Amino acid sequence: MIEFNNVSLTYPNGHQGLKNVNLKFNDGEFIVVVGLSGAGKSTLIRSINQLVKPTEGELLIDGEDTLKFNEKKMRKLRTKIGMIFQNYNLVKRSTVLKNVLTGRLGHIGTFRSMFNLFPQSDVRLAMESLNRVGIAEKAYVRSDQLSGGQQQRVSIARALTQQPKVILADEPVASLDPPTSHIVMKDLKRINREDNITTIVNLHFIDMAMEYADRIIGMRAGEVVFDGPASEVTEKT
Numbered sequence: 001m002i003e004f005n006n007v008s009l010t011y012p013n014g015h016q017g018l019k020n021v022n023l024k025f026n027d028g029e030f031i032v033v034v035g036l037s038g039a040g041k042s043t044l045i046r047s048i049n050q051l052v053k054p055t056e057g058e059l060l061i062d063g064e065d066t067l068k069f070n071e072k073k074m075r076k077l078r079t080k081i082g083m084i085f086q087n088y089n090l091v092k093r094s095t096v097l098k099n100v101l102t103g104r105l106g107h108i109g110t111f112r113s114m115f116n117l118f119p120q121s122d123v124r125l126a127m128e129s130l131n132r133v134g135i136a137e138k139a140y141v142r143s144d145q146l147s148g149g150q151q152q153r154v155s156i157a158r159a160l161t162q163q164p165k166v167i168l169a170d171e172p173v174a175s176l177d178p179p180t181s182h183i184v185m186k187d188l189k190r191i192n193r194e195d196n197i198t199t200i201v202n203l204h205f206i207d208m209a210m211e212y213a214d215r216i217i218g219m220r221a222g223e224v225v226f227d228g229p230a231s232e233v234t235e236k237t
């Protein structure tokens with residue numbers, strides 16, 4: 001379980017990213033965060049793996065306050081949190097398989113990771129992940145040869161290869177056309193169901209949020225202004 005208790009985040013330039021956020025995310029939930037640009041969606045999900053660090057409050061994961069973690073504990077936690085970005089963040093000149101294997105980097109120890117020496121079991125896991133998003137046949141293709149939708153599925157496979165407990169997806173479909181967006185959202189939802197991975201997705205289209213979310217969080221100016229099931233949104237609009 002992920003629990004925000006009175007969490008605020010003020011950036012060094014004075015911008016307020018989060019304002020007194022209180023939230024609980026249960027294991028296996030599929031949550032969509034919506035709001036206008038600048039509402040704090042990215043800040044919210046990036047606080048969970050501390051790509052940005054809240055300046056006040058408690059952020060508990062399985063009961064432990066992660067804001068008090070040292071580097072080593074944080075690194076260990078990050079191996080269990082998969083991250084998906086709007087622009088895929090793949091190494092363009094590397095093959096798809098090599099990109100997906102980087103999901104194992106936190107797991108294989110410093111020495112092996114210096115030389116990208118992955119055990120066969122990791123290669124099998126990476127191939128399985130590619131298979132689950134339907135692009136195993138692209139394993140040996142350079143990642144920049146793929147379409148946007150395929151690249152995003154590679155990044156989902158990379159996250160999956162971490163064997164994560166949590167997946168954070170920051171505007172995963174913002175660069176994709178509507179049909180491709182649905183393919184990516186369906187992959188995320190299916191994996192959430194099959195592996196019981198807590199999944200938090202930022203979106204700026206409410207219709208897409210209503211179609212896929214179990215629960216919708218609405219944000220405005222760093223605050224949570226709505227938290228409820230997708231069905232409640234329909235009644236109010």
Ligand code: ADP
Pocket residue numbers: 013015037038042171
């Ligand atoms: P999004 O709306 O998708 O979060 P933005 O364009 O707001 O994207 O931000 C893109 C990047 O710039 C992010 O990494 C964000 O953290 C950073 N950023 C956003 N606003 C500022 C700011 N005022 N000063 C510095 N960096 C910022």
Ligand code: ADP
Pocket residue numbers: 011012013015016017035036037038039040041042043044
């Ligand atoms: P969203 O993801 O909803 O677009 P963000 O979390 O990116 O919103 O931004 C929330 C607020 O924090 C905005 O006012 C934005 O300008 C500011 N912000 C985001 N990233 C940074 C940053 N790295 N430095 C300074 N301000 C930032």
